[in-house]
Amino acid sequence: MILEFSFNYLSSSLVYEKIILRTAKLFSLESKIVKNGDELFLYVESDDSDELENFANTLSLELPHSIFLHETDARVVDEMPEEFFVLPEVPKPAIPFCPQCLGEVMDESNENYYNIFHECEVCGYSVEGEKKSYKESLVNIAKSISDDLVVEVDTFYGKYYLGKLDEKCNGVDFDIISYDLDTIAHYTNATNSEIVALGTIEKPLIKLTTNIKFKMDFEDVKNELIRFKIADDFVLHLLSQELHKLGINLIFITKEKLPCNVQLDLVKYKKESEPIEVVVSDKHIVIVKGEKGLPYDNLGNKALIPHIGAFFSVIKEHALFDKTVVGVNISKEYHNDILVYFKKFGTIEYLSFEFKFHSIKEVLDSIIRTDETGAKLVENFKNKFPKHFETISDIVFDEKDFNVYKLWGIIAIVLGYSKEKDLTKSAKILENSASLFLGTKGPRIDYKLKSINSKVYLDPLMTIRTAMSFKLAQIDQLTLCYGVIESFVEFISTQLDEIKAEMKSDAVVVTGSLLENRHLFSKLSKEVSVNHNLYFNKELPVDGKNIQYGGNELF
Numbered sequence: 001m002i003l004e005f006s007f008n009y010l011s012s013s014l015v016y017e018k019i020i021l022r023t024a025k026l027f028s029l030e031s032k033i034v035k036n037g038d039e040l041f042l043y044v045e046s047d048d049s050d051e052l053e054n055f056a057n058t059l060s061l062e063l064p065h066s067i068f069l070h071e072t073d074a075r076v077v078d079e080m081p082e083e084f085f086v087l088p089e090v091p092k093p094a095i096p097f098c099p100q101c102l103g104e105v106m107d108e109s110n111e112n113y114y115n116i117f118h119e120c121e122v123c124g125y126s127v128e129g130e131k132k133s134y135k136e137s138l139v140n141i142a143k144s145i146s147d148d149l150v151v152e153v154d155t156f157y158g159k160y161y162l163g164k165l166d167e168k169c170n171g172v173d174f175d176i177i178s179y180d181l182d183t184i185a186h187y188t189n190a191t192n193s194e195i196v197a198l199g200t201i202e203k204p205l206i207k208l209t210t211n212i213k214f215k216m217d218f219e220d221v222k223n224e225l226i227r228f229k230i231a232d233d234f235v236l237h238l239l240s241q242e243l244h245k246l247g248i249n250l251i252f253i254t255k256e257k258l259p260c261n262v263q264l265d266l267v268k269y270k271k272e273s274e275p276i277e278v279v280v281s282d283k284h285i286v287i288v289k290g291e292k293g294l295p296y297d298n299l300g301n302k303a304l305i306p307h308i309g310a311f312f313s314v315i316k317e318h319a320l321f322d323k324t325v326v327g328v329n330i331s332k333e334y335h336n337d338i339l340v341y342f343k344k345f346g347t348i349e350y351l352s353f354e355f356k357f358h359s360i361k362e363v364l365d366s367i368i369r370t371d372e373t374g375a376k377l378v379e380n381f382k383n384k385f386p387k388h389f390e391t392i393s394d395i396v397f398d399e400k401d402f403n404v405y406k407l408w409g410i411i412a413i414v415l416g417y418s419k420e421k422d423l424t425k426s427a428k429i430l431e432n433s434a435s436l437f438l439g440t441k442g443p444r445i446d447y448k449l450k451s452i453n454s455k456v457y458l459d460p461l462m463t464i465r466t467a468m469s470f471k472l473a474q475i476d477q478l479t480l481c482y483g484v485i486e487s488f489v490e491f492i493s494t495q496l497d498e499i500k501a502e503m504k505s506d507a508v509v510v511t512g513s514l515l516e517n518r519h520l521f522s523k524l525s526k527e528v529s530v531n532h533n534l535y536f537n538k539e540l541p542v543d544g545k546n547i548q549y550g551g552n553e554l555f
Contacts, residue, residue: 003052004077005042005059010538011068013093013295015201016040018122019100021087023062027055033085037319043080064099064201067278067285068538094157094273095293096203096232098123105234106241114138116234116266123201125156125233127270134238134266141264142242145251150260156233157292158272161258162251165212172256175205175227179240179249184228187212187250189438194280202293203232205277207518209436212250225435232275232292235267279516281525286536288516294539308347310511310543311339317538323506326350326499326532328492331512331543332424336403338495340503350499351449353404355460359396363410367461367468374465381468388416395421404488405514407460411467411484417477431517433481442483443470447491482519489523497531508532513543 009016017033020042024031027044029051034041046052056074097105101120104112112118117129144151150163163169165176178184181199188208190198198206205227231237236253243251276290287294311327314320327339336353357363367374382389392413398421399406408430409423417433418426448462463484470480499505508528515521515536528534536542 001047001049001052002043002045002077002080003056004075005044005056006071006073007040007042007069008038008071009040009066009069010038011066011295012539013068013095013293014087014090015066015095015098015122016063016069017085017087019062019064019098020059022121023055023059026058027051029055030080032080034081034083035085041081043077045080062099065196065199067197067200067202067204090295092121092124092126093293093295094125095123096201097234097237098201102237105238114238116238118234125269127156127267129266129268135242137264137266138235138238138242141262142239142246142248144262145243146246146248149262150258151262151264152260153235153239153264154267154269155235156267156269157275158255158269160253160255161260162239162253163258164248165250165252168258169252172252172254172258174252174254174256175229176210177231177236177240177251177253178228179244181230183249184208184230188228190228191280191282193282197278197280197285198228198230202276203230204287205229205275205290206280207277207516225432227277229275235264277516279518279521281522283529284521284525284534284536286515286521287539287541288513289541289543308339310537310540311341311509313540314509314511314535314537315341317540318507318535320507320509320535324503325507325509326496326503326505328496328508328510329512330404330492330510330514332403332405332427332514333543334403334512335401336405336512338492338499340499340505349455351456351458351495353407353458355402355407355457357397357402357410357460360392360410360413361394363414363461363464364393367465370461370465374461377465377468377472380472384472385416392416397421397423399423402460404458407463408484410460411464412481414464415467415471415477415480417481430481430484433478434485434519435517437478437482437519439479439482442479442481442486443475444490445470445484445487447488485517485520486523489520489527492524493527496528500532506533507535509535511537511542515542 007016020033030045032043044052044055098120101118101123104110105115105118107113114133114135115131116134117131141151145163148164150161150168153160153162181195184190184198185195188210190208194206197204207225207227210226231240273292274290275292276294277288278285279288311329315325322343325341330336337349338351339347340350341347364378368378395413405427406423409427412418412426412430418429420426446462446466448459449456450459467484496508
């Protein structure tokens with residue numbers, strides 16, 4: 001009998017390939033690995049069905065779940081393939097512990113019990129240290145944290161400060177390490193898909209709304225967006241085990257230097273690396289930022305505008321050069337637009353989100369000049385909110401480039417949700433408000449197009465006008481902010497449908513840091529994938545920072 005195991009595995013880390021080969025050596029089975037793009041196949045043959053069953057059960061325990069794993073299957077086939085995959089000799093990426101190493105480190109009878117330096121050909125950080133149990137040191141550090149002290153800890157990828165969630169977090173940019181997934185599920189609004197992603201071998205950070213209450217600036221703080229993760233090296237994992245015994249299942253972790261008298265410096269890490277942060281929908285996962293554990297590809301040596309580089313990095317990763325590809329670039333920092341790539345004709349800019357204003361007064365005056373309805377809207381807004389109207393009329397912008405995110409910043413200021421003059425900071429307030437929305441539908445905000453010199457642009461005034469109308473209608477802040485983001489996704493989806501009908505596009509690529517918004521990404525993933533083949537970066541952050549591509553000339 002021959003069994004075929006298939007894995008849709010979008011990673012070049014070789015983690016699955018190495019574990020499969022390692023597990024196959026434990027059994028007297030003829031086996032072969034075959035790779036075809038993102039498809040990984042394992043073939044095993046035996047006349048003993050019990051042995052095949054034992055192998056399948058063992059492999060299921062040895063293989064960790066991964067954020068790069070999308071589908072698996074197993075079936076009986078008639079023959080072995082002739083070709084086979086040869087494991088290349090490439091550097092091992094720094095990656096958290098595999099199931100085998102975790103089991104050995106947690107086993108009191110094993111020689112590697114509580115040995116933080118234990119690793120294998122699949123996992124670890126390639127940092128050498130004495131092979132022994134470090135339990136006593138970790139017990140002492142856990143006791144210090146339990147006694148309300150901040151501790152300085154050298155992990156395998158950098159120095160961090162850890163402590164209990166209390167007033168020590170005040171003014172500090174911190175993440176939360178949880179003892180287990182059940183604790184995260186209890187204290188956050190994480191979806192099932194997010195919980196699964198948090199438990200993968202990559203141990204990513206995910207930004208979640210939490211109902212944890214703790215004291216900061218003498219006020220109860222809850223419903224905050226905070227990044228959560230499970231421990232991602234043996235120092236933090238074993239420390240979490242000891243803290244759990246003391247009744248502590250959540251601690252903060254930060255790079256910001258805090259006053260402390262306790263240190264754990266058992267590890268001399270080779271280099272600092274940033275843990276990856278991901279955003280998750282029911283269908284897709286993308287990397288927002290970070291590098292730890294990612295086997296970065298060489299994408300060429302020709303520097304491009306960041307959003308162009310991101311667009312072509314996705315095309316390269318998914319081998320889409322023979323397709324007609326639509327690119328949606330929605331970065332917080334860079335230019336936003338919709339591109340269309342044709343193999344024969346190159347790349348054109350189909351729609352630009354570019355606009356420019358110098359002040360809130362200019363925005364309001366422009367609305368007044370559009371038509372009688374616009375003038376009436378501004379007059380009503382001024383009468384309804386006279387002090388606020390006077391205050392915002394003095395706000396001027398110091399911005400070189402405008403995009404959708406900064407449009408949201410203008411909306412946040414006009415609606416009175418932000419007192420910031422910085423449009424990025426104001427947009428963050430609107431974005432956070434939308435993330436706290438617990439409903440299912442927001443008001444429909446207009447995103448309309450306008451043509452200037454035969455080029456199509458987004459009309460920002462229509463979006464601002466609609467938001468002002470709903471503010472006058474007394475729609476609450478969370479609902480209205482969610483509507484601003486939800487309607488943008490619906491607008492994008494409509495544009496993509498029209499492009500497909502007009503240009504017969506084969507695929508849609510979406511890049512940009514706006515994807516880190518949980519609501520936006522989830523809705524976009526669900527709606528766009530209904531009518532389109534939707535692609536994101538596989539092993540690269542979504543915004544294309546430092547991405548280069550040596551490909552076709554553009555425009």
